[in-house]
Amino acid sequence: MSHWLYDKVVSITQGTNLFINFYAVLSMYSGNKKENFKNCTLKDFKVDKEAFHKKHILYEFLESYDDMKKKIESQIELYTPLYCKHVKENFRFYNDVKDQCTSEASCGYFNELNDFKGKFSQKGELNYIYEKCKYKETTCNNGSYAEDDVPCLRAKGNPFILPLLGNDPDDIVNILLNVAIISVPIMAIFLILFKFTPFGGKLNRINAKGRKSGSKKKEENIEDYMNNYAAYVDNVMKNRVNLTYHAS
Known part of the structure; x- marks a missing residue:
């Protein structure tokens, strides 16, 4: 009780004379009403x-x-x-x-x-x-x-890893989470390069040429793969943002 009250008083009065006056009045009041303060000390810490x-x-x-x-x-x-x-x-x-x-x-x-x-x-x-x-x-x-x-x-x-990531496991988790959040937009940009730029079109043509030449190697359909992976990345990104929101 003494610590709680002193904290409130010192926050309000900011060390003015009101602070001194308050404890002077409180001392007189508690002295006259001892039955009400049997289990309560109201100390003036004077700091x-x-x-x-x-x-x-x-x-x-x-x-x-x-x-x-x-x-x-x-x-x-x-x-x-x-x-x-x-x-x-x-x-x-x-x-x-x-x-x-x-x-x-x-x-x-x-x-x-x-x-x-x-x-x-x-x-x-x-x-x-x-x-x-x-x-x-x-x-x-x-x-x-x-x-x-x-x-x-x-x-x-590990004495080599902890100095890099910090001494606190919570900080390490936050670092890894932040890296993951940052990496998701980067992956999304990477997918855009494949789907909507000449570079992506060139890869598709190379892939088609390989099939036409009768290559026996199994080729994945790049467009379908990228569409599926884009959906996966979008889902990961939403989960990361949701996790970050609740963690904060």
């Missing part, structure tokens, strides 16, 4: 919007991680990749922001960083993630890294 955003992301992940572990443990296709990716992204986020916060006095999310490090620098926890998510330790694009710190993660796989 700006940017610092609170980082603080909130770290806090939410720490609070929800145990539930995510249950989903990952289930090894259900729908859940495991989704939550494993969430773990990987939060490890990356931690490494992106940690060097900007070296003491409690220097930033408002120092305690959350320490809690994050304390939990996810443990070998037991890391080995669990490596095994269940099929991840491995990798270097981070941002932030320093030490042996006793939280590493960045990448998918296990």
Whole structure:
């Protein structure tokens, strides 16, 4: 409740005096109505919007991680990749922001960083993630890294292919999908060249000449083949576009 309320207040007031006044009034009201706030804390975190955003992301992940572990443990296709990716992204986020916060006095999310490090620098926890998510330790694009710190993660796989296509299997799928979508119009243009240009007509004449000369080699009817293949390409293109729409 405290995080949710603070997020709403800091977004509206943008650090003005209204922000300070709101929590002053709220403190007095909750003090007079203690029976209504028995199970609710309304903390003023006293940090700006940017610092609170980082603080909130770290806090939410720490609070929800145990539930995510249950989903990952289930090894259900729908859940495991989704939550494993969430773990990987939060490890990356931690490494992106940690060097900007070296003491409690220097930033408002120092305690959350320490809690994050304390939990996810443990070998037991890391080995669990490596095994269940099929991840491995990798270097981070941002932030320093030490042996006793939280590493960045990448998918296990061919070390020559992954750097080309990216560390994320979802990104690899998207790349292949985009290539397929681009290739379909190219194939359609190729078919047009065969059907409606002199080049296509020349191939038909060569084919007819081969039949007339009594060639024993079985020749396919190019025009029928191209018509059938054009229909196939059209169907593939529609399916790709439909898949892309739902994936987005």
